[in-house]
Amino acid sequence: MKLDNVIAVRKNKKIYRDGEKCIKVFDKSYSKADILNEALNQARIEETGLNLPKLLEVKTIDGKWAIVYEYISGKTLAELMEENPQRIDEYLEIMVDLQLEVHTKRSPLLNKLKDKMNRKISQTTLDETTRYDLHTRLESMPKHNKVCHGDFNPSNIIIDENGTPYILDWAHATQGNASADVARTYLLFCLAGKNEIAEKYLDLFCEKSDTPKRYVQxxxxxxxxxxSVKGNENEREFLISWASVVDYD
Ligand SMILES: Nc1ncnc2c1ncn2[C@@H]1O[C@H](COP(=O)(O)OP(=O)(O)O)[C@@H](O)[C@H]1O
Ligand SMILES: [Mg+2]
Incomplete structure (x- = not known):
């Protein structure tokens, strides 16, 4: 396997292309359990019939864990949005339709969104009253079991040469409430400084799914x-202020 064509670099992983294969190589500091969880999620989601690059291998390369996926040639929606800002409405339509399709799927063995959120709330630096309020709020949410991507943003969607969309990066997938998945996408746009797009996205999702905005809020x-648990220093301040808001008007 040749690792000389880097297609993306992240803090603790690198993504390479070798012909028809895409290889995600994780640093030694990366949790082995998280890497295997990503691969397992991917395998589970393949069974739902959604369009995603196939998982080919999980292996070690020079002592580092690596996941080998089918390489999808095309452009991410993030690249397309950069290149053609005037077509943003069209791209948001594609994005929302895809996310709605994800939410129609079920995968009963996937981790539960509420379990994950409860763990994350406990790991934050928020004071105990705020954490208590968040745990209580979470508990009061309706019990749903929809497949949620967990990091649904334009860099995780590739449109191939025929215009067929593929959804990548299932590391954070869970089953639970679609509104939580939508709230995360909204927040990710805001963290990227794209507030206007965030609002458009949310309006479009709520309109298409006939969901009151308040459910998402x-x-x-x-x-x-x-x-905020994984956010960098600047992001954390912003996220902590959002996490401390008890009610929206
Ligand atoms: N199977 C693939 N085919 C083509 N490009 C890919 C593939 N997987 C990842 N990429 C490219 O690498 C980038 C990062 O991969 P991703 O799996 O989303 O990692 P991360 O967890 O760091 O976001 C993607 O945004 C995409 O540009
Ligand atoms: Mg990604």
Missing amino acids: NWMPIVAASQ
Whole structure:
């Protein structure tokens, strides 16, 4: 396997292309359990019939864990949005339709969103009263079991040469409430400084799915809290302020 064509670099992983294969190589510091969880999620989601690159191998390369996926040639929606800002409405339509399709799927063995959120809330630096309020809020949410991507953003969607969309990066997938998944996408746009797009996205999702905006907004403090666990220093301040908001008007 040749690792000389780097296609993306992250803090603790590198993504390479070798012909028809895409190889995600994780640093030694990366949790082995998280890497295997990503591969397992991917295998589970393949069974739902959604369009995603196939998982080919999980192996070690020079002592580092690596996941080998089918390489999808095309452009990410993030690249397309950069290149053609005037087509943003069209791209958001594609994105929302895809996310709605994800939410129609079920995968009973996938980790539960509520379990994950409860763990994340406990791991935050928030004071105990705020954590208590967030745990209580989470508990009061309706019990749903929809497949949620967990990091649904334009860099995780590739449109191939025929215009067929593929959804990548299932590391954070769970089953639970679609509104939580939507709140995370909204927040990710905001963290990227794209507030206007965030609002457009949320309006479009709510309109297409006939969801009251408040359902999504009710998840914002929980999702912000969970995101603050991995967020960098600047992001954390913003996320903590969101997590501390008890009610939206
Ligand atoms: N199977 C693939 N085919 C083509 N490009 C890919 C594939 N997987 C990842 N990429 C590219 O690498 C980038 C990062 O991969 P991703 O799995 O999303 O990692 P991360 O967890 O760091 O976000 C993607 O945004 C995409 O540009
Ligand atoms: Mg990604």
